[in-house]
Amino acid sequence: MKRTVFLGLFLLSLNALQAEDGYRLWLRYDLIGNKALLQQYRSTLTAVIFPATTPMLAAARQELLTGLRGLLGVTPRSSGTNSTLIVRLQDDPLLGSEGFAIRTTSQKNILLTASTDKGILYGVFRFLRLLQMQEPINRLDITSTPSLPYRILDHWDNLNRRVERGYAGLSLWDWFTLPTYKDQRYTDYARANASIGINGTVLNNVNASPYILTPDWLEKAASLADIFRPYGIRVYLSVRFSSPIDIGGLKTADPLDPAVREWWRKKADEIYRLIPDFGGFLVKANSEGQPGPQNYGRTHADGANMLAEALDPHQGIVIWRAFVYSNETPEDRARQAYTEFKPLDGQFHKNVLVQVKNGPIDFQPREPFHPLFGAMPHTPLLLEVQLTQEYLGFSSHLVYLAPLFEECLDADTHLNGTVSQTIQGIAGVANIGNDRNWCGHIFAQANWYAFGRLAWESGGAAAPYSAAIATEWIKQTFTNKPSVIDSIKQMMMASREITVDYMTPLGLHHIMAYEHHYGPGPWLANATRADWNPVYYHKADTAGIGFDRTTTGSNALEQYAPGARAQWANADSCPDQWLLWWHHVSWNHRMHTGRTLWAELCRKYYAGVDSVRWMQRCWTALRPAIDPERWQQVNMRLAIQEKNAVEWRNACLLYFQTFSRQPLPEAAERPDHTLEYYKQHIIYYAPGTNQ
């Protein structure tokens, strides 16, 4: 034993030589530094009994042994009668198809059981998390099942490897060298997802190329599916509704045309021959220029049901996006999805799920929950959130998104409970690319992590989760030292509200610059359609600012249940954070803080910048506690965030000041440029667009 401990210490010091570039995510498995605890773990885990008879069990077993070897610095024996971890299938209806149990037995063994291979897989990752978080393992009694059956990443990855709204390099999928070249990252991606319970991945952009359904590309997709399968991840594809025309040689894509229906049936059969557990299709139809059933005078339900019938024999599903807004309809864009989809409730085939964004506009720093949640009782819904920070500073800004997701999940629909109670799953628009650290920003990894964890836990009684999940992530990613955890957690938990403050406080939304959505552009007014213009959303004039969505305005409010409406309907009682979303109010409107709207707006923008600087100070203080490479990475990104926050504040306040005609707060930092400068300062070649 002495020799082993000695080796272990060497391992520790040498792991420190490894490049800390963020690649290992939250699956580091470094030797446990706390010697007493290490000794305890070692004596509790002298052996592992884990018969692995399937590829999934083999993957779980390999992960377990890799993890234990790293964390404990020893390889447990493969047989034992006590102090043994026993992993085995054992039928238990309460655990369902994905749950697991981990219990300390009377013989001082640890028993990890599940009814399915997948439950075992998730249980193994859960067990490794216990060790990574340095929790006691001598009296375990854990049972865990997921809240939601569908926990899916949506990759907006184009077939040319550009990622729409991607800020972490190219697509992970090197389509050109697939199916032959199988990058190690594909496996590591699957491991990371399995570790947080993600069980599906849509490989390609919802703005889909029809070529994804050609034989060459299906073979590539099948190659990825083969790699992901042992990790419990099903592959889905986004499809273009006009594919029967584009690649099938048909003259129409009319969903009621028999030849079209036949084409999709045959295509589904072809796919399932290659990918027997294929998940299904994700469809963006009749939205932002994409073709759809309305091109043929048919409804969304007609289109979705045709695909559903093709997939049904294979147990596949159709995920049909509710993110639609017509070029013609002049009404408030916030109303459009509800207007189109609410009447279709009950008309969809049973294997169709409708995917609804968290808010009615488009992934803003803050939006009220989407009115369709709770309003489609006969239609299974998926919640769509965005991990990639299209409107939140890309991967340059530290913004922990779990509080945003949780705000939506916990919102009371006043119809069928909270949003989380109205859905069958969550889809997260991935923030992953081929950057070495996967997400561009080390802290953006936390959004990937939190997404999976929230999808697993959201329905339970232990909410709020955001802070607890942050703790998990920090412990596994950085350190188990309590003071460091606290400090990082404070930064993370504050970060979303800070971003709202320096970008879009008090209910403002969609005032970002055109196309790339990176910096401020509240003055923009000449887009090809009105509702792509910031001025459409803030409606600032000399009388005041804000979008009146009450009965005196667009009345988007009427799409919500009375109980939900009540909180927002009156400008005087509406919480400050939602005010300008629902109301157009005067610059001197009295806020709940007692300040005028203008004064509060100034306070928020200044507080946003000050708080970024506070994050910088926190991070500087953490320098001794973090490895130099990752510390430096984050430090440089915080410098970008600070610069951008100042630009946001100055540009927005100088612009809104032209309407409010009131001064900036005395003694506050003066803008270092004129409004004209900000208007002229164009960002060329921002990532995430098709430039």
Add this chain to the structure above:
Amino acid sequence: MKRTVFLGLFLLSLNALQAEDGYRLWLRYDLIGNKALLQQYRSTLTAVIFPATTPMLAAARQELLTGLRGLLGVTPRSSGTNSTLIVRLQDDPLLGSEGFAIRTTSQKNILLTASTDKGILYGVFRFLRLLQMQEPINRLDITSTPSLPYRILDHWDNLNRRVERGYAGLSLWDWFTLPTYKDQRYTDYARANASIGINGTVLNNVNASPYILTPDWLEKAASLADIFRPYGIRVYLSVRFSSPIDIGGLKTADPLDPAVREWWRKKADEIYRLIPDFGGFLVKANSEGQPGPQNYGRTHADGANMLAEALDPHQGIVIWRAFVYSNETPEDRARQAYTEFKPLDGQFHKNVLVQVKNGPIDFQPREPFHPLFGAMPHTPLLLEVQLTQEYLGFSSHLVYLAPLFEECLDADTHLNGTVSQTIQGIAGVANIGNDRNWCGHIFAQANWYAFGRLAWESGGAAAPYSAAIATEWIKQTFTNKPSVIDSIKQMMMASREITVDYMTPLGLHHIMAYEHHYGPGPWLANATRADWNPVYYHKADTAGIGFDRTTTGSNALEQYAPGARAQWANADSCPDQWLLWWHHVSWNHRMHTGRTLWAELCRKYYAGVDSVRWMQRCWTALRPAIDPERWQQVNMRLAIQEKNAVEWRNACLLYFQTFSRQPLPEAAERPDHTLEYYKQHIIYYAPGTNQ
């Protein structure tokens, strides 16, 4: 000492745990496994005396200590009187501004000297290479100076991070987060270049965006220049000739217009304020749609000289590309650069260099040397070669390019000696991207390595170099085990000829598919211009095949000196490898092997495929000698190469057979598809294009 050795052994075993993903290139610095040699090195290098008073010397010193710590597993003392490595500046005119000397002194010290910081830097890398190659260091007497002053990488990187003809992911330059975020890879890129003597880098594509010259982008370029400066690398930029119009608000870019000249002068001044050692401009003008002086009735010399005058006060240079071919001129494309540039010899300003591709067409698997070499005695020339394998299987094929480069460098111009004797430097179109292993294919790293080494050594007496450079690269990248080195070297040295065989044997050229140039497309005939069509180049008909460039044809031959012409002019004496470049000959033409042309063509295509399979067998046999991760990477790429080689062979032979009307060799492997299949098989979204 005992303890140190022990630690050293642990270091070795733990380095094996490091992910062998190719990131470390040829700068691995792993502990030397040969114990006797390690002991010898340690006793010869007990101390290092290296005063470092400048950033460049500090970088060199840090590299030296990092290298020694890794290779020897110990840190040498910083003082000593014998067994000491002494590094110091010492004026020696023979070493010039970049050379160095390394000598064992009578006191059994090693003295590394140079006249400049840069010489020291190169000397340090040379010394580390000695250790990495496990050469004796007890009686050193090395003096080294570069053959050519300009050793430059040209990045065809667009500002949106797409790399034109790039097959290793996105551009290394993450422009969006520059200048604030300084990726560690920027430094590692500079180290790798410095280690092989590369002293310049053109950051952006020759098809240049004008925005590169806006203040934001110059600041980004300056940030990179700051990182590269201690490694002796000067930054150059590609510029768009119409920039004064595009971003300067002028109405013209006429090089004789005073306002235009003034605009460039001011722009140069602005650049040098940010980058005091800025290298200069690279220009692609009046070629493939790029604007240039001819738009205003001026000559290439007029355009180049205007820029040269703007840069001259700052000691900057203009690199003007000779790769031009007009849309209008109907003559043989191979003739055009010579026709345009030869008459301009003597008209360029002294700080203009004309950059000429190795062959007269465009980076084919084999081309004769460009007729401009030796033909411009009054104009300094740069040779442009392509490391990225646009026409050589991208980064999917193992093709060691040094023999191709060397074939050109050693070609006798019959005017002023060999090509290497007619040039001032070499520019290599980079094959580097943000893929973890830098180049996509581990073996593509060898082309980067060999480029730098050839540029340093090309003029010397020790040619041929390709094999020696391969040995260097293998020893530093893989192993010092002789049998393994031999085996890998055999693969590398054969690989270029193998590729010629399965793609374009016997002088064939440019028969690749449109746009991406990846697979075969000899049947293609409907491009927007004649000389983008494969049929233009092979001219196959029932009478025969090949491009008659002799006096009976385009007479491109006349652009060469008589001595050069003589080897190619006659179809009967022309070496087989050049035959179809120069001559249109009958299918039954008797080759030097005694076979008919058709039989020889078949033999070559079949040999190409067979030889790829031979490479696969070699690599399989090497499995025990290579770490699993890199072995697997290469193995999967070889599988792609084999598949592609079969496609090339089958498609080309089936197509040419429609003209030759002769059978394929009996008993040979039959094509597994019809010609029609190959014609229909389109590759969508190939990398390297702007799709």
